[in-house]
Amino acid sequence: MRQSLIMGNWKMNGSLESTKSLCSAIMEGLNADDTGIAVCAPYVYLSALKDMTTNSALSVGAQNVADQTSGAYTGEISASMLKEMACTYALVGHSERRSYYGDTDDSVADRFCEAQKEGIVPVLCIGETLAEREANETFNVVNRQLDAVIEKAGIDALENSVIAYEPVWAIGTGVTASDEQAQEVHKAIRERIAAKNTAIADKIQILYGGSMKPGNAKGLLAMADIDGGLIGGASLDAASFLEIYRSI
Ligand code: 13P
Numbered sequence: 001m002r003q004s005l006i007m008g009n010w011k012m013n014g015s016l017e018s019t020k021s022l023c024s025a026i027m028e029g030l031n032a033d034d035t036g037i038a039v040c041a042p043y044v045y046l047s048a049l050k051d052m053t054t055n056s057a058l059s060v061g062a063q064n065v066a067d068q069t070s071g072a073y074t075g076e077i078s079a080s081m082l083k084e085m086a087c088t089y090a091l092v093g094h095s096e097r098r099s100y101y102g103d104t105d106d107s108v109a110d111r112f113c114e115a116q117k118e119g120i121v122p123v124l125c126i127g128e129t130l131a132e133r134e135a136n137e138t139f140n141v142v143n144r145q146l147d148a149v150i151e152k153a154g155i156d157a158l159e160n161s162v163i164a165y166e167p168v169w170a171i172g173t174g175v176t177a178s179d180e181q182a183q184e185v186h187k188a189i190r191e192r193i194a195a196k197n198t199a200i201a202d203k204i205q206i207l208y209g210g211s212m213k214p215g216n217a218k219g220l221l222a223m224a225d226i227d228g229g230l231i232g233g234a235s236l237d238a239a240s241f242l243e244i245y246r247s248i
Contacts, residue, residue, distance in 0.1 A: 002202075002203065002204075002205055002227045003035065003036055003205065003227075004036050004205070004221070004227050004228045004248045005036045005037075005038065005162065005205050005207060005227065005228035006036060006037050006038075006228050006229050006231065006241075006244055006245045006248070007037075007038045007039070007040060007061065007089070007123065007164075007207065007228065007229070007230050007231065007235075008026075008038070008039040008040065008231050008232075008235025008236075008241055009039075009040045009063060009091065009094070009209070009230055009231065009232050009235060010022075010039060010040065010041050010042065010063075010235060010236060011063070011096070011232060012042060013042075013236055014042070014045075014236070016044075016045060016048060019041060019042075019045045019048065019049070020048060020052065022236065022238055023039070023049055023052050023053065023058070024052070025238030025239075026039065026058055026238045026241060026242065027052070027053070027056050027057070027058050028238075029238065029239075029242040030056070030057040030058060030242075031057065032057060033057070034057040034245075035057065036228065036248075037057065037058055037059065037245050038058065038059035038060065038061050038088060038089055039058065039059075039060060039061070039235065040060075040061040040062060040063045040089065040090075040091055040123075041060060041061075041062070041063070042063065043062060043063075043077050046060065046062060046082070046085035046086075046087065047085055049085075050085050050086040053086075054086070059088040059089065060085075060086065060087055060088060060089075061087055061088060061089030061090055061091065061120075061121075061123065062077070062082050062085075062087050062089070062090045062091070062120075063090075063091050063094065064077075064090065064091060064092065064094070064097055064103075064111065065077065065078070065079050065082055065090040065092065065111050065114055065115050065120070065122075066078045066079070066111065066114060067107045067108075067110035067111045067114060068110075068114070069114060069117070078114070079114040079115050079117060079118035079120055080118050082115075082118065082120055083118040083119065083120060087120055088120065088121060089120065089121045089122075089123050089162070090111075090115045090120050090121075090122055090123065091122075091123045091125055091164075091230075092108050092111040092112050092115065092122045092123065092124055092125065093105075093108035093111070093112075093124055093125045093126065093145065094125045094166070095125060095127055095166060095168045095171060096171075099168070105144065105145055105148035105149075106148060106152075108124070108145070108148065108149065109148045109149045109151070109152035109153060110152070112124060112149050112152075112153055112157070112161065113152060113153050113157070116153070116157060116160060116161070121160055121161060121162060122161050122162070123161070123162040123163075123164050123207070123230070124145075124146070124149055124161060124162070124163050124164065125164045125166050125209070125230070126141075126142045126145040126146055126163065126164070126165060126166070126189075127141075127142065127145075127165055127166040127167045127168050127171075127209075127210070128141040128142065128167060128168065128169075129141075129168040129169060130168065130169035133167065133169065138167075138185060139185075139188055142165065142185060142188070142189060143192060146163070146189065146192060146193075150196070155193070155196040155197050155200065156197070156200070158193060158197075158200050158204055159200050159203070159204075161204070162204070162205045162206075162207060163189060163204060163205070163206045163207070164206075164207040164208075164209050164230040165182065165185050165186055165189060165206060165207070165208055165209070166208075166209035166210050166230060167181075167182075167185075167210050168210075169210075170209075170210025170211050171209065171210045171211070171232065172211070172232060172233060173210075173211060174211050175210075175211060176210055176211040176212065176213075176216050176220070177208070177210060177220075179219045179220050179222070179223050180223075182208045182220055182223065182226060183223035183224065183225055183226060186206045186208065186223065186225035186226050187224070187225045189206055189225075190204070190206060190225050205227040205228055206225060206226065206227050207226075207227060207228040207229055207230045208220050208226050208228075208229055208230070209229060209230030209231065209232070211233075212229045212230075212231050212234060212244065213233075213234045213240065213244070214234065214240050214243040214244055214247065217229060217243075217244040217247045218247045221247060221248050228248075229244060231244060
């Protein structure tokens with residue numbers, strides 16, 4: 001039985017004050033023995049969240065990590081810096097990074113490796129655009145995005161990672177993949193990993209992301225290969241986020 005994981009991605013939202021109150025409100029809804037819940041915050045708020053979440057059930061992650069270890073890379077944040085901020089997770093390859101900031105399959109694989117070198121669990125985001133789905137390219141796209149990481153990091157590296165399937169057409173649009181549409185892709189991802197290592201395929205958490213809300217989370221999370229969610233908009237509201245967490 002795989003442990004489930006509900007992860008919020010706050011994206012570029014909030015202020016220091018609102019971030020602290022959102023974090024407090026989420027923590028107030030958790031019990032000491034709750035596990036499998038995390039939030040990915042903007043870099044500049046990670047220090048405050050580190051102080052607030054020490055010894056709490058809530059884990060913290062970053063929304064990206066540099067593809068280099070250190071040096072003259074103005075504006076970048078390294079994995080060792082995230083480690084200092086007590087990050088458990090780092091997203092890599094989010095579609096907004098791929099489409100607006102030019103993160104490539106290759107640089108995403110480097111980011112994945114950089115995170116792991118510091119013991120941070122990379123959350124590899126993959127998913128197709130609407131045009132790619134309509135052209136029947138969904139499986140080719142997610143396979144290509146997954147293979148780029150496996151080729152660079154090796155299949156064993158997936159043991160300490162999480163995958164998030166986020167169809168780009170479902171992100172922030174209010175249109176979610178149906179339970180069956182999502183399950184079909186999750187199953188294919190797990191089978192592709194199983195072809196190389198069945199133990200890792202059985203264990204790896206594959207999250208769904210894209211307009212997940214309290215109203216649709218239960219159905220999605222009940223699917224055999226959907227192990228949790230990566231939640232954008234609904235994670236900015238503590239009550240909605242906790243409701244999704246409790247719906248597992
Ligand atoms: P929404 O939940 O707002 O669609 O965002 C999903 C997402 O991109 C999480 O990383």
